[in-house]
Amino acid sequence: MLEDKHNIKAWFYLAPAMVLLIIFTFYPIFNAFFLAFLRDFNYLQGTWEGFTFFENFGFVFRNPNFRDALTNTLIITFVSVPIAVIIALLVSVWLNSIVKFRGVFQTIFFLPYVTNAIAIGMAFAFLFNRNFGLVNTMLGWIGFSPINWVGLRATWGMAMIAFLVFTTWSSLAFRIMVFLSGLQNIDKQYYDAARVDSTRRYRIFRRITVPLLSPMIFYITITSFIGSFKTYTEVIGMFGERLGPPGNDRAMITMVALVYDALDRSGVTGALSEAAAAAIVLFGITLFFTLVNMQVSKKRVHY
Amino acid sequence: MAMSTQVVYGDEKQNRRKVILRQTILYTLLALFAIFVIIPFYWMIMTAIKEEADVFVSPPILWVNPLNWQFSNFALALERAPFARFMYNTVIVSMISTVGTIITTVFAAFAFARLNFVGRDILFMALIATMMIPGEMFVITNFLTVVELGWIREQTFTTALLAMTIPFMTSIFYIFFLRQTFKQIPNELYYAAKVDGTKDLQYLWKIMVPIAMPTIITITILNAMGTWNAYIWPRLVTQREEFRLVSNGLRNAFDDALGVTAYNEQMAAALLVTLPLLFVFLTLKKYIIRGVSRSGIKG
Amino acid sequence: MEIRLNNLTKIFQSKKQEETIAVNQLDVTIPSGKLIGLLGPSGCGKSTTLYMISGLLKPTEGSIFFGDDDVTTVPPEERGIGLVFQNYALYPHMTVRQNILFPLENLKVPKAEALQQAQDIANLVGIGELMDRKPAQLSGGQQQRVAIARALVKKPRVLLLDEPLSNLDARLRLQTREEIKRIQRETGITTLFVTHDQEEAMSISDEIVVMKDGLMQQKGSPQGVYDDPINEFTARFLGTPPINMFDGEIKGGKIHLNGASIGESDLEDRKVRIGIRPEGFKVLKTGSLRVEVEFVETIGRDTTLIIKNPVEEGKTFRAIVEADQKIQPGKGISLSVKPHKMFLFDAATGERI
Numbered sequence: 001m002l003e004d005k006h007n008i009k010a011w012f013y014l015a016p017a018m019v020l021l022i023i024f025t026f027y028p029i030f031n032a033f034f035l036a037f038l039r040d041f042n043y044l045q046g047t048w049e050g051f052t053f054f055e056n057f058g059f060v061f062r063n064p065n066f067r068d069a070l071t072n073t074l075i076i077t078f079v080s081v082p083i084a085v086i087i088a089l090l091v092s093v094w095l096n097s098i099v100k101f102r103g104v105f106q107t108i109f110f111l112p113y114v115t116n117a118i119a120i121g122m123a124f125a126f127l128f129n130r131n132f133g134l135v136n137t138m139l140g141w142i143g144f145s146p147i148n149w150v151g152l153r154a155t156w157g158m159a160m161i162a163f164l165v166f167t168t169w170s171s172l173a174f175r176i177m178v179f180l181s182g183l184q185n186i187d188k189q190y191y192d193a194a195r196v197d198s199t200r201r202y203r204i205f206r207r208i209t210v211p212l213l214s215p216m217i218f219y220i221t222i223t224s225f226i227g228s229f230k231t232y233t234e235v236i237g238m239f240g241e242r243l244g245p246p247g248n249d250r251a252m253i254t255m256v257a258l259v260y261d262a263l264d265r266s267g268v269t270g271a272l273s274e275a276a277a278a279a280i281v282l283f284g285i286t287l288f289f290t291l292v293n294m295q296v297s298k299k300r301v302h303y
Numbered sequence: 304m305a306m307s308t309q310v311v312y313g314d315e316k317q318n319r320r321k322v323i324l325r326q327t328i329l330y331t332l333l334a335l336f337a338i339f340v341i342i343p344f345y346w347m348i349m350t351a352i353k354e355e356a357d358v359f360v361s362p363p364i365l366w367v368n369p370l371n372w373q374f375s376n377f378a379l380a381l382e383r384a385p386f387a388r389f390m391y392n393t394v395i396v397s398m399i400s401t402v403g404t405i406i407t408t409v410f411a412a413f414a415f416a417r418l419n420f421v422g423r424d425i426l427f428m429a430l431i432a433t434m435m436i437p438g439e440m441f442v443i444t445n446f447l448t449v450v451e452l453g454w455i456r457e458q459t460f461t462t463a464l465l466a467m468t469i470p471f472m473t474s475i476f477y478i479f480f481l482r483q484t485f486k487q488i489p490n491e492l493y494y495a496a497k498v499d500g501t502k503d504l505q506y507l508w509k510i511m512v513p514i515a516m517p518t519i520i521t522i523t524i525l526n527a528m529g530t531w532n533a534y535i536w537p538r539l540v541t542q543r544e545e546f547r548l549v550s551n552g553l554r555n556a557f558d559d560a561l562g563v564t565a566y567n568e569q570m571a572a573a574l575l576v577t578l579p580l581l582f583v584f585l586t587l588k589k590y591i592i593r594g595v596s597r598s599g600i601k602g
Numbered sequence: 603m604e605i606r607l608n609n610l611t612k613i614f615q616s617k618k619q620e621e622t623i624a625v626n627q628l629d630v631t632i633p634s635g636k637l638i639g640l641l642g643p644s645g646c647g648k649s650t651t652l653y654m655i656s657g658l659l660k661p662t663e664g665s666i667f668f669g670d671d672d673v674t675t676v677p678p679e680e681r682g683i684g685l686v687f688q689n690y691a692l693y694p695h696m697t698v699r700q701n702i703l704f705p706l707e708n709l710k711v712p713k714a715e716a717l718q719q720a721q722d723i724a725n726l727v728g729i730g731e732l733m734d735r736k737p738a739q740l741s742g743g744q745q746q747r748v749a750i751a752r753a754l755v756k757k758p759r760v761l762l763l764d765e766p767l768s769n770l771d772a773r774l775r776l777q778t779r780e781e782i783k784r785i786q787r788e789t790g791i792t793t794l795f796v797t798h799d800q801e802e803a804m805s806i807s808d809e810i811v812v813m814k815d816g817l818m819q820q821k822g823s824p825q826g827v828y829d830d831p832i833n834e835f836t837a838r839f840l841g842t843p844p845i846n847m848f849d850g851e852i853k854g855g856k857i858h859l860n861g862a863s864i865g866e867s868d869l870e871d872r873k874v875r876i877g878i879r880p881e882g883f884k885v886l887k888t889g890s891l892r893v894e895v896e897f898v899e900t901i902g903r904d905t906t907l908i909i910k911n912p913v914e915e916g917k918t919f920r921a922i923v924e925a926d927q928k929i930q931p932g933k934g935i936s937l938s939v940k941p942h943k944m945f946l947f948d949a950a951t952g953e954r955i
Contacts, residue, residue, distance in 0.1 A: 009503065010420035017411035017473040024470040025433055028444035035443065043447060094333055098326075107588065108337045111344065114584040114591070116532050118550045119573035122557070123347040126566050131361040134346050140362065169343065174595060181596030189691035192658050197705035197756065198679035207704070211695040230437055233534050236554060259439045260535065263446065272443060279439040286437055318677060 035276035042269040056277035059270065065253050065261070073255045075160065076167060077228040077289075084168045085220060088175035093209060095176070096183040106180070113173035121237020124166040125150050135162075150238065154245035159252055167234055171227070175220050182216035183209070214301045222293055229286045232256035255282045347577070350570035351376055358567045373567070380572040384556035389549045396467050396537075396548060397530035401523050403472035408522065411478045413507050416485035417493060430475045442536070445470050449540055456542075463546040467537055477522050480594070484518040485511055521594035524587055531580060549576050603668050603759040603792045605632040605655065610664035612650050612816075624650040626816035627664070632794060632809075634669075637786045639803030639824075640796045642813035643839070648796045651813070652762050655794065657681050668759055681760075684753030684791075688765040690745050692737040698724070698748050699733040705756040723755045727785060743774040747781070754789060761786075763795035767802055779806050800840050804828065812836050829942070834952035837877045837945055843906070846919040849949070850876040857946070860912040862890045864939045867946065869955060875947040880906070882943025883921035885929065889936035898931050905929070 011018075035041065036056050041048040060066060095105055112120070127133050128149035136146040148154045149162040190212070194204050210217070231254050235243050244251035259282065262275035349365070350358060352372040357364050381387065414420070415427055449455055454466040488511060496506045512519065534550040541547050553576050557569040584591060610628040613621050625647040632638050640648045653659040655666060657678030665674040673681050692701050699720060706716040724730045727747040737745055746766065753761055766782060767775045783806040786793045797803050803810050804824040812819040812827065812835075820832045824840075831837035837845050850859040851873050857865040859876055896918055897908040905925045911917040921937065929935060946955045 006418045007420045010414045010418040010423070013410040013414035013418065015410075017407040017478060020407060020469070020473045021430070021475070023448065024445050025441055025475075028441040028448075029433070029436060031444040031447075032440045091333070091336055094329055098329060098333070101330075105333050105337060107585070108340055110588070110592065111581065111584070112340060113595070114528060114580045116550060116553070116573075116576050116580060118532075118534060118554045119576045120343060120347075122553070122569055122573050123343045123350075126350060126570065127343060127346050129566075132359055132363050132566070134342065134363065134365075137362050137365070169340070172340075177592055177595045181592075187691065189687050189689070190693060192678075193685065193687060193691040193693075193752075194704075195658065196656060196678045196683060196685045197752075198708045199704070200708070203708065207696075208693060211693075214695075226435070226437070230439070233532075236534065240554060256437075256439055259442065260539075263443060263539070266446070272447070275443050279437070279443060283437055283440055287435075290435065318675075 032276045032279055035273050036280050038273050040269050041273045043272050044267055056270070056273040057281065059274040060258065060277045060281055063258060063274075065250060065258065068250070069253045069255050069258050072160070072252060073229055073231065073285075076164065076231050076254070077225060080164050080168050080171070081221065081224045081228050083164075084171050084175060085217065085224060087168070088172050088179055088220070089210075089213075089217070091172070092176045092179035092183055093205065095180060109176050110173050112170050113177065115170065117170065117233045118237040120170060121166065121234055121239075124162070124169075125238045128162040130154075150245050152245070153247035156244075156248065156251045159239070159245050159248070163235070163238055163252060166238055167228075167231065170234065171224065175224070178216055178220055179213065182213050186212050214297075218293075218297045218301045221297070222290060225289055225293060226286055229282065229289070230256050232260070255285070258282075344577075347570050347574055350567055351574045352571075353567050355565060355567055376567050376571040377575060379565075380568040380575065383568060383572065384552045385545060386549070386552055386556075386572065386575065388545055389547055389552040392546060393531060393548045396464060396533075397527045399464060400468040400471050400530060401526045403468065404474055404477060404526055405519060405522065407473040408477045408481050409507070409512060409519070411473070412481035412485050413503075413511065415478065416482045417503075431479065434475050434479075442539070446539060455540060458542040458546065460546060463541055463543075466540040467533075467548075470536075474526075477526070480522065481515060481518055484515045488514055517590065517593065520587070521590045524583065524590055525594055528580060528583070531576075604634040605760060605792060605794065606630075606667040607632075607651070607655075608665045608667070610651065610654060610666065611662050612647070612654060612659065613662040623816050625654070625661075628813075628816075628818055630811055630818060630821060632792065632811075634792050635790050636808040637783065637793045637806060638795070639807035639810040640794060640813065641800060641803040641810050641839070642798065642819075644798055645815075646813040647816040648798075648813050649764055652764055652794065652796045655760070656683055656685050656762055658685075682756075682758050684756065684758035684761045686746075686749045686753045686761070686763040686766055689769060690737075690749040692745055692748055692752070694737055697734050697736055698729065698740070701737070701748055702733075702751050702755050705752060709756060720751075720755055723751045726788065727751045727754075728781070741774075742770050743778055746770065746778060750782070750785065754785070754791070758791065761789075761791045761793040763793065765797055766795050767797065767799070775802070782806060801842060804840065812839060814839075831877075831945060832954055834875060834877065834947045834954075837947070837954075841879060843880050843920045843922075845877045845879050845945075846921075848876045848878070848911070848913050848919075850874055850913075852946075857944075859891060862892065862912075864891055865941055865944060869946075873949045874955065875949050875952070877945040877947060878939055879943040880920045880922040882940045883907075883923065883937045884940065885923050885927050885935055886938045887936055889938035891937040891939070892934060893937060894934050895929055895931050898929055900925050907935075 037051050037053060038048040039050050039052040039055060063069075091109065095102060095109070098105075128135050130136060130146050130148045130151040133149075135149065136144070139147065147158060149158045186209070190208055191204065194208055199207075235252050235254060235257070239245065239252055242249040243253050243257055255278070258278040259275050262271050262278055265271040266275075349367055352367055352374070353364065353376075354371070354373050357367070415423065449466045449470070452465075454462040458466075492510060493506065496510060501509075530548070532550060533548060534554070537548045538551050541551070553572055556572065557564055607628050607630045610625055610630075611623070612625040613623050615621055628647075628651060640651060642648045650659060654661050657673070657676060661674060665672055667673065668681070678685075693704070696704065699717075702720040702724060703716055706719060711719070721730065721733070724733060727750050729744055729747045729751065732740060732744060732748075737748065740748065746769075750761075750763075750766075753763075763782070767778055770778055779802060782793075782795070795807075807824055809822060810824050810827060811821045814835050820827050820836045822830075827836060828840050831840065834847070838847070848859050850857060851871070852858070852867050852869050853871050855866055855868060856863040857867050857874075857876065864876075891912070893912055894910045895907050896910055899906040899908070903925055904922050905927065907921045907923060907929060908918050909921060911919050923929075947953060948955055
């Protein structure tokens with residue numbers, strides 16, 4: 001009786017979620033590929049001129065912003081992810097090895113997780129303000145002259161540094177939370193055993209903590225990569241919809257911005273196909289790096 | 304004998320010194336990191352309570368005497384844009400989408416956790432696989448869909464709400480999360496209920512849902528936080544200023560074309576948007592951390 | 603290496619400031635090169651004692667000596683001990699070889715030498731061919747040996763084992779305890795192990811230390827403690843089936859159990875608790891103790907009689923007799939008692955008289 005298949009009943013329970021998922025998740029995935037191969041699609045009139053394989057991808061690659069978007073996205077990913085993962089790992093290990101004030105530190109460290117990207121992005125923009133911001137003030141204490149991070153005609157390099165500080169700051173909380181819970185799941189006996197065997201602290205960290213935490217590190221790295229490739233709201237938070245310092249508009253454009261740029265021109269012939277093509281390119285890049293990541297981690301992750 | 308005792312004593316002293324040194328370094332590092340985390344909040348608060356003239360002073364004023372705190376900045380910020388309306392919209396949207404999400408995910412998670420049906424495992428794997436696909440793949444078509452559904456043109460508040468909530472009324476991640484919780488409820492409970500003649504639906508609401516309440520609370524909080532932070536989709540589908548959500552209002556109200564921003568008001572508004580989140584976090588920390596660390600472990 | 607515990611005390615403090623005395627003023631000397639079982643029911647403080655010797659727990663009071671060295675405040679990593687944890691604590695991500703090499707790497711032993719030592723110790727404990735496996739691919743008994751090898755490889759002054767057999771099934775347990783005995787003999791390392799299983803402790807220890815409620819009860823050779831228990835607790839704790847206890851009295855130089863005189867004593871008249879080992883009975887026509895047999899279990903050489911307790915209504919006691927005596931259940935028989943298998947205890951304090 002209990003092993004019976006309850007097909008009809010099961011579908012009744014699944015129906016609400018499945019209807020929504022089919023309309024707003026599965027169908028859009030297929031449709032994105034469909035749109036990306038339409039020639040001169042105009043959605044206002046509902047017309048198109050047959051199919052094309054490369055034309056819409058050509059639009060994406062020839063978009064004057066494409067190279068900037070790709071460069072920015074890759075820099076943001078390959079700089080901020082490793083730095084943030086390492087810092088989070090260290091901080092969570094430190095946090096896990098103290099007793100007093102642990103709760104206080106923990107609460108403070110988790111705060112960035114619950115902030116609004118727009119609000120905190122604006123706060124960071126003002127932190128990096130050339131004349132009135134705290135960052136230049138503090139740098140002044142150690143002898144630096146004020147730097148134009150995000151102000152009028154700030155350079156791409158400075159804006160990028162400021163932005164990386166911001167994204168790293170805001171992404172650490174989640175990683176620390178995950179690492180900390182992972183550390184707390186490691187049996188204390190391994191550390192007792194290591195201690196009896198006179199293991200030095202650094203060796204305990206490298207030979208015991210990191211391997212036993214490797215599934216968590218792997219998970220965080222993958223999700224961080226995926227999340228990082230999708231960076232967009234944070235750019236708006238810090239730089240507004242011009243996506244760059246004033247006078248250097250779109251300097252901080254990202255891959256996702258290409259999708260929304262095209263979507264904003266939705267009435268224009270071919271724009272939606274370009275958006276779909278851009279989304280597929282983004283998906284392709286994400287998938288590629290995820291697979292590379294999995295391949296690299298295969299040998300190093302202990303389950 | 305006396306010699307060896309002394310050597311050991313020396314060892315202990317050295318050890319204690321080492322331990323104290325280590326602890327000092329550890330706490331210093333943690334304190335420095337805590338300062339790094341707090342600075343943006345501190346700067347946001349300080350700026351939000353400064354007089355406008357004090358904002359534009361170089362080098363900046365680092366601490367404002369509590370007697371001079373300018374609470375009027377909050378009032379001014381609220382006048383800049385209909386923030387009260389945005390917050391109202393945000394609360395409504397997050398309530399609707401959360402209730403909807405809970406209902407759909409509870410049903411679906413029950414089916415995946417307890418019922419036996421053809422293709423269950425394949426379907427579940429397919430759902431998990433879609434979690435990897437970036438949301439931008441869906442956005443384009445979803446935008447077209449809500450246009451087709453007539454929720455964009457000649458938009459009313461109702462259609463704006465529909466456009467903002469319906470596409471997000473379920474979540475594969477939450478289904479997955481809740482299914483894990485449901486699976487931990489022992490089979491015997493289900494069998495016992497069956498023997499007593501309990502219907503599945505009754506069992507789900509009377510037994511499983513109460514047991515899984517902590518997870519459901521976690522989902523509620525995460526979902527509400529998501530709505531509070533939503534920027535892109537609401538901006539895309541709302542046609543009128545007054546239908547937008549807080550994040551949209553916040554970004555646009557202070558984007559001064561001339562490059563002169565009233566930073567104190569901007570930060571006051573940012574603080575208004577941030578405070579409810581911090582409040583929720585500090586009161587329901589347990590549930591949030593639970594949800595996040597679970598997602599890590601199962602990931 | 604002789605281990606000496608002086609006045610060793612451990613008091614745990616709960617969050618509500620309630621104090622629990624886990625180990626209470628323990629004075630024990632553990633002779634060098636012997637296998638010692640630390641025995642007692644759960645919660646008696648035996649594991650706490652072991653962990654204090656390892657240095658992972660700090661004593662509240664008292665001191666610990668390894669030979670002439672006072673190691674009380676020496677951290678575990680400098681004590682030169684090998685510790686085998688109850689669930690082995692093998693590093694799951696390392697192979698057997700890596701696990702065994704780990705302590706040597708900490709001591710910066712040259713690679714080639716370390717490999718040789720690891721292989722030697724692995725051969726000694728009988729896992730020489732399993733060096734490239736991961737702990738998850740081993741049986742419980744094999745994991746146990748790896749844990750012992752890892753503890754032994756750095757040639758510790760003292761080897762400590764926490765409930766070494768408790769995670770093994772019955773058959774493996776028998777085999778492993780012989781193995782531990784053999785390894786200890788071959789290495790000659792002073793070895794202390796903790797167990798709650800008296801049979802286990804009795805079968806392999808050179809000496810046992812019986813503990814209860816943080817206090818040492820008795821120390822001696824297993825047979826010595828069995829044959830000469832200091833109080834009712836040790837008498838009851840050692841031996842399967844357990845010792846039979848009766849309320850009785852001494853009257854006029856005779857020991858009386860339910861009116862029957864079962865032995866002689868030169869003590870003055872008083873109430874006593876009488877403990878008689880199951881093998882302490884003889885079925886004799888002339889026996890003074892008349893009892894009724896309820897069940898008879900014959901297993902091989904021995905027959906166990908389950909006999910109605912003449913003192914307490916509804917209770918039974920056990921006697922083990924030779925199997926060639928034909929005894930029917932439900933029948934009355936006469937028993938006599940072997941004097942050296944009978945112990946008298948103070949009815950109030952439980953101390954041996």
